[in-house]
Amino acid sequence: MSSTLLFVIVGRNEPLYEAEFHKRGGAGASSDAATRQNYFVLHSALDLVEKAAWATSGMYLKVVDKVNNQHVSTFLTAGNVKLLLLHNGRSEDSIRHFFQDVYELYVKLSMNPFYRYDTPIKSTDFDTRVRAIARRYLLQS
């Protein structure tokens, strides 16, 4: 159950992008209950993210919440778009690199004049690339 990582991009009002990453060779899609619980944990961490956001001027907020065995790490872009990752204790470094690469991807996406800020991200290219980044940094263990 905790071998999946959940990554969500949250804008002002709603999630803009969601992806689940599974360990290579691990079980397939996790059960429904586990997925729902993961989403719940991530969204309830949003309040803590808001609080932590104004306490620091860095973008990488590290771990903002710990539930059971799962940690929620956050990265805030300059436009206050939140990148949230639910994981079970990965190394800080690999998570930071993951966030930085996804951040770069997000900035490139927002340069597109046809992408309205704060709307769900539907681009399949974006999705493919995020998964590639996740494979590179998060699933190597």
Add this chain to the structure above:
Amino acid sequence: MNRSPLVNILDRPLGKGGATRSTTTTDQSVSLSSFAYLYSEMVQYHQNRVDSISELERRLEATGYSVGLRVLELLAYRAREYKRETRLMNILQFVSTTVWKSLFGKAADSLERSIDHADEFMIVDYAPITSTFVSVPSDFGGLSVDAYLSGIIAGILEGAGFPARVTAHSVSLEEGETPSSISSVVVLPPRKEKTVFLVKFAPTVLTRDNAMG
């Protein structure tokens, strides 16, 4: 099917913004005349579709708003420091120096705080490029085409979490104020007015900033 190689936008590099100009990379700046033409066309486009002056100003602001959001993300990324602004003075400094330098090649001419209202700030530019080549007829009652720029500023501030209302005002130059001349290539009669961007923050911003000490 033979297509020219289209590079996906997600693969393109974002560049360093012209701060480091090597001979191999192409210059990222655009000629002033092409911008002026494009901008004048945009103003005419909106003018044909609105009924009132304030609506025109609002449309220009809306156009600038989405530019502002993108400028914020791009410049913060290019700075490579992975830092965001959380304090009011810092975000205003960011706008009047970093943003202005990257958009217009020079920092804004001044950043002032209003004496009467604690939540009002003014960014002054002596020669904004949007109104350099535009003359507003007198029956347009105070329209400032720099509304586009105030939209950009508003987009940046709101994106960073400091919602504000930004308006552009043309103020005649006071005695003794001489704007530094723009490049010698452009020969224009000296301007009689400077543009002041009045930034009025929402009350929540002030309370939060004061609470942060």
